[in-house]
Amino acid sequence: MIEDKLRQLARSSYYQSLYKASKENGIKLFENDTNLSGLQVVFLYWLSLYDFLYDTLARKEYDFLTEKYIDSNVRVDAFLYYRKRQNELELAKSKEEQLRQRTKFKGKKGKQTYFDVEFA
Amino acid sequence: MDTKEINLEEFKNTLFDIQKLSYMIQDNKLPFTYNKECYRVRMPSQGEKAEAEDYRSEKQIEFIQRPNCKTKNELRKILKENNVVDIDKLEAQANQIKKQFKNVYLKLAPKFDEDKEGISTEIEKINELQNQLQDVTQEINKHLAPSLEDRLEGVYLEYLVYSCTEKLVEKEWIKVWNTFEEYKKDNSPLATRAVVCMTHLLFNVRQF
Numbered sequence: 496m497i498e499d500k501l502r503q504l505a506r507s508s509y510y511q512s513l514y515k516a517s518k519e520n521g522i523k524l525f526e527n528d529t530n531l532s533g534l535q536v537v538f539l540y541w542l543s544l545y546d547f548l549y550d551t552l553a554r555k556e557y558d559f560l561t562e563k564y565i566d567s568n569v570r571v572d573a574f575l576y577y578r579k580r581q582n583e584l585e586l587a588k589s590k591e592e593q594l595r596q597r598t599k600f601k602g603k604k605g606k607q608t609y610f611d612v613e614f615a
Numbered sequence: 616m617d618t619k620e621i622n623l624e625e626f627k628n629t630l631f632d633i634q635k636l637s638y639m640i641q642d643n644k645l646p647f648t649y650n651k652e653c654y655r656v657r658m659p660s661q662g663e664k665a666e667a668e669d670y671r672s673e674k675q676i677e678f679i680q681r682p683n684c685k686t687k688n689e690l691r692k693i694l695k696e697n698n699v700v701d702i703d704k705l706e707a708q709a710n711q712i713k714k715q716f717k718n719v720y721l722k723l724a725p726k727f728d729e730d731k732e733g734i735s736t737e738i739e740k741i742n743e744l745q746n747q748l749q750d751v752t753q754e755i756n757k758h759l760a761p762s763l764e765d766r767l768e769g770v771y772l773e774y775l776v777y778s779c780t781e782k783l784v785e786k787e788w789i790k791v792w793n794t795f796e797e798y799k800k801d802n803s804p805l806a807t808r809a810v811v812c813m814t815h816l817l818f819n820v821r822q823f
Binding site for chain 2 (some may be wrong): 497500501503504513525526527530531532533534535536537538560561563564569570572573574576577578580
């Protein structure tokens with residue numbers, strides 16, 4: 496599949512270095528600056544995604560994430576879904592926590608009033 | 616499979632070559648050879664996209680006046696009522712497979728490199744699900760291909776191929792077909808190759 500090959504190119508050290516240089520020093524990635532082809536758009540997506548994965552690897556955020564791991568498209572797809580799911584669960588948990596910590600105020604006649612407080 | 620098809624398959628495979636791909640992404644043009652001559656398809660300009668849109672709208676008006684022209688929704692209904700196929704069921708099947716995918720992903724993701732057996736078991740499951748999903752998707756696409764929407768996509772693509780396919784003549788790129796009629800009459804493998812190249816260049820990314 497063409498997308499598998501695009502991913503192989505995007506995670507190569509050559510294109511990863513080029514991508515970093517383009518972000519930091521504005522080095523051109525393509526001959527054309529505008530009117531990107533669909534292929535180029537998809538390639539850019541994978542470049543940024545692998546850039547993020549290598550950063551995550553460097554930060555040692557996940558102990559199972561290795562270079563070998565990143566070389567496998569299926570495992571990377573699985574990781575992206577796993578991470579998304581983790582984020583969703585964390586968000587749900589923090590919302591639940593916020594609800595539990597709603598500030599209680601005692602009003603007149605001993606009635607309790609609840610206020611929703613959003614914690615950034 | 617006839618010779619023309621084999622050649623087209625070979626041609627598609629050459630596009631997947633990693634070195635060629637590396638070259639292909641350098642620019643928004645995709646060069647190819649045919650009968651030892653150099654051709655290319657390039658990304659359409661705004662004007663060419665607008666022209667293709669106009670042509671598509673023109674064809675839409677023409678198609679909807681034909682008695683047998685059916686939209687995707689109408690076609691779904693006809694296919695179901697005549698017991699040909701239930702697209703809703705197929706789509707539900709596809710969604711079910713996607714759900715299974717997610718479950719396998721959650722098992723596969725936290726596995727360490729050392730767990731080779733565990734990794735390969737989950738990857739096998741994913742490959743199996745991928746095949747199943749591909750079969751269902753192909754079945755849906757096959758039945759909905761005669762729909763107005765799909766035909767208009769085809770019309771749009773053909774117009775772009777006509778506008779943006781060029782041949783190298785004495786160091787200059789010139790249009791292969793002078794008119795759309797000329798393109799439509801061309802049954803040579805060149806036209807088919809140009810369609811394949813344009814499909815890859817656009818890569819299903821709609822920016823317009």
